[in-house]
Amino acid sequence: AAGVIQSPRHLIKEKRETATLKCYPIPRHDTVYWYQQGPGQDPQFLISFYEKMQSDKGSIPDRFSAQQFSDYHSELNMSSLELGDSALYFCASNTRGFYEQYFGPGTRLTVT
Amino acid sequence: DAKTTQPTSMDCAEGRAANLPCNHSTISGNEYVYWYRQIHSQGPQYIIHGLKNNETNEMASLIITEDRKSSTLILPHATLRDTAVYYCIVRVDFGNEKLTFGTGTRLTIIP
Numbered sequence: 001a002a003g004v005i006q007s008p009r010h011l012i013k014e015k016r017e018t019a020t021l022k023c024y025p026i027p028r029h030d031t032v033y034w035y036q037q038g039p040g041q042d043p044q045f046l047i048s049f050y051e052k053m054q055s056d057k058g059s060i061p062d063r064f065s066a067q068q069f070s071d072y073h074s075e076l077n078m079s080s081l082e083l084g085d086s087a088l089y090f091c092a093s094n095t096r097g098f099y100e101q102y103f104g105p106g107t108r109l110t111v112t
Numbered sequence: 113d114a115k116t117t118q119p120t121s122m123d124c125a126e127g128r129a130a131n132l133p134c135n136h137s138t139i140s141g142n143e144y145v146y147w148y149r150q151i152h153s154q155g156p157q158y159i160i161h162g163l164k165n166n167e168t169n170e171m172a173s174l175i176i177t178e179d180r181k182s183s184t185l186i187l188p189h190a191t192l193r194d195t196a197v198y199y200c201i202v203r204v205d206f207g208n209e210k211l212t213f214g215t216g217t218r219l220t221i222i223p
Contacts, residue, residue, distance in 0.1 A: 004155070033210060033211075035211075035213075042197075042199070042213040042214065042215060042216065043150075043156060043211075043213045044213070045210040045211065045212065048210060056209075056210050058210060088153060090155050090156070092155070092156075092211075099144075099146075099158075099161060099205060100158040101156075101158065101211060102158075103154075103155025103156050103157065104155055105154065105155055106153070106154070106155055
């Protein structure tokens with residue numbers, strides 16, 4: 001069965017650079033969620049989209065922005081990167097009304 | 113969403129049942145109990161959820177106390193591949209709600 005695809009899987013950036021993470025949800029899923037997991041920490045919700053509209057927002061820094069496109073894929077844009085942005089970034093998807101969120105393999109971002 | 117409390121870590125012998133407790137004493141009547149797990153740095157994986165009745169699927173069983181203030185996730189025959197961090201999450205269930213991960217239980221299956 002198709003799973004959530006995230007790209008790239010690994011990304012190394014320097015401080016003050018920008019990064020773009022991509023998420024391709026499972027086909028026919030209309031909702032995408034982004035989570036951040038710092039080293040040794042638990043996943044924290046960043047933002048979600050339903051039918052290309054932002055549906056919920058967590059503790060996402062103002063330096064970050066995201067959107068969902070007409071094909072339902074989503075991109076998380078991160079600017080002015082800081083060392084503390086080094087983390088695993090997970091994308092999850094589901095169909096509105098369905099209880100389970102399906103997670104992708106994550107993108108490991110390292111900021112040096 | 114109601115707060116949950118779980119043991120920081122647990123060990124279980126391979127082949128035995130792993131029983132993972134979760135306390136959610138402030139749970140509201142419309143909140144469900146969800147369990148997810150995360151195997152080392154992989155994306156979290158849904159296990160099971162329930163409202164007030166006990167639930168069972170191919171992965172696990174969920175036992176919720178009658179007052180709904182606590183629950184237990186049971187992995188009936190633990191294998192080494194069940195070594196993971198297990199998260200108990202309480203939330204209302206409109207189908208597109210975020211997951212709020214607390215500090216889960218690190219379960220280690222011992223050969």
